[in-house]
Amino acid sequence: KQEVTQIPAALSVPEGENLVLNCSFTDSAIYNLQWFRQDPGKGLTSLLLIQSSQREQTSGRLNASLDKSSGRSTLYIAASQPGDSATYLCAVDTNAGKSTFGDGTTLTVKP
Amino acid sequence: DGGITQSPKYLFRKEGQNVTLSCEQNLNHDAMYWYRQDPGQGLRLIYYSQIVNDFQKGDIAEGYSVSREKKESFPLTVTSAQKNPTAFYLCASSIEGTAYEQYFGPGTRLTVT
Numbered sequence: 643k644q645e646v647t648q649i650p651a652a653l654s655v656p657e658g659e660n661l662v663l664n665c666s667f668t669d670s671a672i673y674n675l676q677w678f679r680q681d682p683g684k685g686l687t688s689l690l691l692i693q694s695s696q697r698e699q700t701s702g703r704l705n706a707s708l709d710k711s712s713g714r715s716t717l718y719i720a721a722s723q724p725g726d727s728a729t730y731l732c733a734v735d736t737n738a739g740k741s742t743f744g745d746g747t748t749l750t751v752k753p
Numbered sequence: 754d755g756g757i758t759q760s761p762k763y764l765f766r767k768e769g770q771n772v773t774l775s776c777e778q779n780l781n782h783d784a785m786y787w788y789r790q791d792p793g794q795g796l797r798l799i800y801y802s803q804i805v806n807d808f809q810k811g812d813i814a815e816g817y818s819v820s821r822e823k824k825e826s827f828p829l830t831v832t833s834a835q836k837n838p839t840a841f842y843l844c845a846s847s848i849e850g851t852a853y854e855q856y857f858g859p860g861t862r863l864t865v866t
Contacts, residue, residue: 646795673853685759685843685857686796731795735853740811743788743795 644669644736648744655722656752663717663747665732670710673735677706677717680729680746689730690717722751756780757858759844764863766838774829774861776844782856783849785827789813790841790860799842802827803849831863838865 645668655661665675674693678686690699690706692715698707705718715732729748733741757778766772778785784803788796798811802821816835821827827846831838844858 648795676855678857683841683860683862685859686845686855688854688856691854733796733855740798740801740809741786741796741855743797745793745795 644734644742646732646734646742646744648730648732648747650747651745652748652750654750654752657722657724659722659751660718660720661722661749663719663730663749665715665717665734665744667713667715667734667742669734669736670713671736672710673737675706675708675715676733676735676741677704677715678731678733680731682729686731719749722749724751724753727751757844757846757856759842759858759861761861762859764861766863766865768865769833770865771833772831772838772863772865774831774842774844774863776827776829776858777825778827778844778846778856778858779825780846780856781824782846783824784847784853785821786845786847786855787811787817787819787827787829788843788845790843796843799829831865838863 676691677689692708703720729746731746733743786801787799800819802808818830845855847853847855
């Protein structure tokens with residue numbers, strides 16, 4: 643059974659700092675890995691999707707990497723802003739759309 | 754605008770009553786999903802459907818039921834058999850294929866007392 647772990651559970655940084663969020667998974671036979679952002683009381687917004695054949699994806703200040711052999715993904719956020727404050731979730735798809743989610747990392751960026 | 758709608762945003766029910774949560778999408782996606790989220794936790798898959806008139810149980814299907822009579826709609830019924838139904842429910846959809854990028858609705862917060 644796939645298990646997904648996100649460490650740390652919470653992170654607080656000053657504005658402007660670069661930061662890395664971590665996601666690890668136990669079963670390397672995956673279709674894709676997706677990073678999401680969730681604001682309090684809201685649905686999830688897709689940030690980046692990395693397919694199993696890819697190593698990384700970039701969108702603006704965000705860069706996500708994938709290392710299937712070690713069961714790890716990282717989400718790098720450059721020059722963090724207060725508006726980046728949210729919970730970040732990673733989801734691993736191991737069965738054609740059936741995803742397993744981590745518990746998320748709650749990020750606070752202080753002005 | 755294309756997207757996923759869930760209604761209502763907040764729902765209150767008495768214990769012992771069944772309740773149906775609505776999920777509609779106009780993205781022309783084949784696959785749809787229902788997740789449950791409890792405070793401070795990630796999402797857990799309840800049911801998913803990859804095609805009309807077909808659906809599969811997820812990890813926590815007990816006490817829930819679904820139907821998929823139309824491509825655009827995937828309603829979830831929370832039955833009285835669900836022991837702890839108070840939670841935030843999220844619906845998602847994706848295009849069938851190797852990518853399976855998921856798009857989410859705004860969620861319905863269900864409170865049962």
